Amino acid sequence: MRVGIFGGTFDPIHMGHLLLAQQAMETASLEQVWFIPAGEPPHKQENEITPAQHRLQMVRLAVEGNPRFLVNEMELKREGPSYTVDTIQILKESTPEHDFFLLVGADTVKDLPHWYKIKKILQLVQVIGLGRPGVRAEGLPDFVTDRLQWIPGAIETSISSTAVRQRAKCGKSLRYLVPDPVYQYIKEHRLYGT
Numbered sequence: 024m025r026v027g028i029f030g031g032t033f034d035p036i037h038m039g040h041l042l043l044a045q046q047a048m049e050t051a052s053l054e055q056v057w058f059i060p061a062g063e064p065p066h067k068q069e070n071e072i073t074p075a076q077h078r079l080q081m082v083r084l085a086v087e088g089n090p091r092f093l094v095n096e097m098e099l100k101r102e103g104p105s106y107t108v109d110t111i112q113i114l115k116e117s118t119p120e121h122d123f124f125l126l127v128g129a130d131t132v133k134d135l136p137h138w139y140k141i142k143k144i145l146q147l148v149q150v151i152g153l154g155r156p157g158v159r160a161e162g163l164p165d166f167v168t169d170r171l172q173w174i175p176g177a178i179e180t181s182i183s184s185t186a187v188r189q190r191a192k193c194g195k196s197l198r199y200l201v202p203d204p205v206y207q208y209i210k211e212h213r214l215y216g217t
């Protein structure tokens with residue numbers, strides 16, 4: 024089976040993430056996308072991140088009802104930084120029958136050359152990238168571009184978790200930025216200053 028693996032901090036998950044997953048699925052003829060919330064995202068400050076159980080629950084709510092979008096908790100159960108190379112190696116070893124594709128947004132594409140064991144990652148998976156307005160991923164080394172496919176004619180959005188958190192803090196609505204059940208969850212648990 025062709026499977027997209029989509030890692031993120033998802034603090035919180037938003038419509039931009041879901042649009043990326045949907046369009047990547049179509050572009051690469053994926054049967055499923057596995058959303059993998061990061062336990063300790065390697066390039067983010069741990070003390071600024073919402074506890075994992077909330078981020079996980081919001082991802083679960085966001086994909087509910089879509090049988091092709093699944094949640095994988097492996098990085099939340101692992102100690103230490105959530106290095107993608109480890110995740111991919113474990114997935115390849117445990118399910119060798121699948122072909123894995125790594126889904127990322129343009130800001131992450133730009134950052135790929137700085138990832139831990141990136142050359143190993145690119146030996147194991149192809150990358151599907153979605154543009155983000157205002158982000159130009161140029162001057163990438165050949166070892167990245169050779170394994171990277173942008174989603175052609177993609178619908179891009181500048182929605183970010185940062186913008187969602189900022190709106191919440193200002194008392195603005197999150198409707199249409201996150202799925203309704205995620206918005207309800209944020210309000211119920213008073214996340215992000217709501």
Ligand SMILES: Nc1ncnc2c1ncn2[C@@H]1O[C@H](COP(=O)(O)OP(=O)(O)OP(=O)(O)O)[C@@H](O)[C@H]1O
Nearest residue numbers: 031032033039127128131153180181182183184185
């Ligand atoms: N609007 C978007 N368009 C395309 N890709 C996106 C978008 N938002 C997030 N992504 C991608 O989703 C993955 C996970 O991102 P992450 O969970 O850090 O969300 P974020 O919105 O970038 O968060 P933050 O604003 O907190 O940095 C990354 O590959 C990121 O590039």
Ligand SMILES: O=C(O)c1ccc[n+]([C@@H]2O[C@H](COP(=O)([O-])O)[C@@H](O)[C@H]2O)c1
Nearest residue numbers: 030031032061064065066106107138139
């Ligand atoms: O493996 C790495 O070196 C690495 C460095 C930065 C980010 N990542 C992964 O990329 C995904 C998106 O990260 P982030 O910080 O934008 O949420 C998430 O799954 C991280 O674990 C992975």
